[in-house]
Amino acid sequence: MKRNILFLPIILMLAVSICISCSSTDAAVTADDDSRGVTTEPEAAASAALQQARQRAIDFECPAYFPSDWEALEARYEAANGAARDALAPEYDELFNKTVPLYAQAREDEITAKRRQIISSGFAEYFPEYLDKADEVALRAMSQYEAGDYYEAKETADAAQEEFDTLLMGSRIFLARQEIIDRGFSQYDADNFLRADDVAQSAIDAYDSGDREAAIARGEESLLRYNLVLSNGWTSYASVRREAAVAEREAAISDRANIASREYFREAEAMFVLAEENLSGENFNAAGLGFVDAEAKFAIAREDANAKRLRAEEAIRRAEERIGESNETAMEAERIIEGGSR
16 A cells, blocks of 8 residues: 555656646647648638639639630639639639629520510410410519529529420421411321321420420420421422423413513523422422422413413404505595596
């Protein structure tokens, strides 16, 4: 027991010594960390602010709108580090502030252009509620932008673009179907036309239920089928119109329009030749319309030739009448002379 008591001061001295040593070591480590550049809270905040400013500039396409300014700023960003790099945050913000009005205007112009196409197609007249829905999304994006909620505005504007893109597809489907009806092309491919109608209706149903992905997929199928009907229709139409143009051409030649109405006939012949070239090149749309124009021009040449012939016949008749009248006058004069001589 006495030995333990005797050794106690020694143990206490050793413990104090160890504590002092540890404290000194901790202080040395802290000082060493500071010398190695461990990031402090203010420095971390400054770095985060820089990255946020830089990323926002990228997200809103500053490099595309101000390429030279962006390249110069990026060069400084790469060359600097630490506090010097963090100090570039206001410059990224300044570039962003220059860009964001241009970015917003570009999105507005894109949406406006699509909206005009939809309206000019006649689609909105039949489906006004769809256009109203898309307009609401676009107006919400504008309100968010004006409030300075740029990321929210960007996301909403993207949603508006999707809405207008969907309606733009609907307008293309509408125009294709309308052309088929106006030109009577459904008779050339009735099966595909009826199937396209069914798929188009299912696309509308999917859109109404909020399934935009299914609406687009079905819309694409219906547009493909309508375009197939149009293609088959133009092929058949070109063939039919060629036959009509050929018949009118032969009738014009029979009526001697190629001689009596040479200028009109030459114009018609040029149209016919061009239509034949388009037909050979399988440009059936241009060929069909070309044959229609040629047929009409040949008909005009015939009418002009016939009109000239009628005028010529009338002139001959009148000349003959005048000749007859002259003969009668001469004979009357002879009678008078003969009577007087007696």
